[in-house]
Amino acid sequence: MAWRSPALTYRLLGVFLIAVAATGFLLGWAQIQQDVLVVLTFHGIVDVPQQPWETTYQDLTEHLARFRRHGYSALSPDQFWDWWNGRLPPGRRFLLTFDDGLESTGRAIARLTHEEGVRPLWFIVTGLLGKPDFMTPEGLVALASQTGCRLGLHGGTHEEFPKILAAGRDLAAEVGRAKADLERLSGGPVEFFAYPYGVHDPASRQVVASSGLRVGFTVEPWSVQRTDDPFLLPRLMYLRGHEEFGDWTPPAEARSGGLTMTLAMFAVLMALRMFLKAAEIDRRPRSSPTT
Numbered sequence: 001m002a003w004r005s006p007a008l009t010y011r012l013l014g015v016f017l018i019a020v021a022a023t024g025f026l027l028g029w030a031q032i033q034q035d036v037l038v039v040l041t042f043h044g045i046v047d048v049p050q051q052p053w054e055t056t057y058q059d060l061t062e063h064l065a066r067f068r069r070h071g072y073s074a075l076s077p078d079q080f081w082d083w084w085n086g087r088l089p090p091g092r093r094f095l096l097t098f099d100d101g102l103e104s105t106g107r108a109i110a111r112l113t114h115e116e117g118v119r120p121l122w123f124i125v126t127g128l129l130g131k132p133d134f135m136t137p138e139g140l141v142a143l144a145s146q147t148g149c150r151l152g153l154h155g156g157t158h159e160e161f162p163k164i165l166a167a168g169r170d171l172a173a174e175v176g177r178a179k180a181d182l183e184r185l186s187g188g189p190v191e192f193f194a195y196p197y198g199v200h201d202p203a204s205r206q207v208v209a210s211s212g213l214r215v216g217f218t219v220e221p222w223s224v225q226r227t228d229d230p231f232l233l234p235r236l237m238y239l240r241g242h243e244e245f246g247d248w249t250p251p252a253e254a255r256s257g258g259l260t261m262t263l264a265m266f267a268v269l270m271a272l273r274m275f276l277k278a279a280e281i282d283r284r285p286r287s288s289p290t291t
Contacts, residue, residue, distance in 0.1 A: 007281040014274035024264025035090040045108035077150035096120040113147040123154035123194040152192030161204030
């Protein structure tokens with residue numbers, strides 16, 4: 001029965017390749033469906049951008065549309081803890097944030113909530129409220145009430161925290177006062193914080209963690225993982241000419257999943273070839289055994 005051995009070998013190879021392909025499809029699908037949260041941050045939303053961190057409202061909405069085309073949905077600040085604790089189904093999500101408290105940003109937030117249904121997280125520098133081009137305290141409270149955007153803290157002054165500490169100032173007291181001021185305005189607890197310029201060190205991180213805040217955001221080109229330090233969560237920052245959003249549309253996990261599934265399909269084709277080869281051998285005339 002030696003004539004059957006080559007066909008059997010091809011069939012066994014085919015079965016093995018089918019098993020490899022099935023594993024690849026499952027792995028690839030899991031990669032494509034992997035839970036992803038990216039935090040996007042913008043600054044000035046203006047008609048004629050002049051600084052690298054400024055952009056137009058149209059450009060902003062086009063960025064959001066691009067994320068949506070790649071399967072992302074908006075995560076509101078109020079949903080953040082449900083996501084963090086794994087109470088939301090897996091999916092691709094973005095959390096939109098703005099920094100500083102500019103009037104132009106306030107106008108953009110008002111349009112976003114009305115036209116796009118997106119509720120952002122707005123990080124406020126309390127010491128800049130009422131200054132030229134910045135929201136007044138009364139205007140900030142009215143806008144937050146009308147739009148449902150969540151207010152977070154961006155410091156009392158827009159200074160790098162390590163420099164404040166190096167100058168010998170009481171950073172803990174400054175953060176405490178700014179947090180209390182923002183809570184009086186908002187009428188509720190302030191839980192979210194963003195480091196000015198995204199700059200931090202272990203000492204400033206400890207100040208934030210000890211202040212009653214629950215989350216601190218930096219500026220890093222990564223997605224948020226539930227295993228991250230909650231006081232050092234990354235955000236993707238918009239800077240014209242240094243755009244990081246493209247790395248996440250689609251996310252790296254989806255690109256890896258697509259490659260994995262392509263290789264799995266190749267394994268299926270190879271398995272088919274093995275089965276066809278076995279069938280071809282079966283169709284060959286059988287030689288009579290010699291006696």
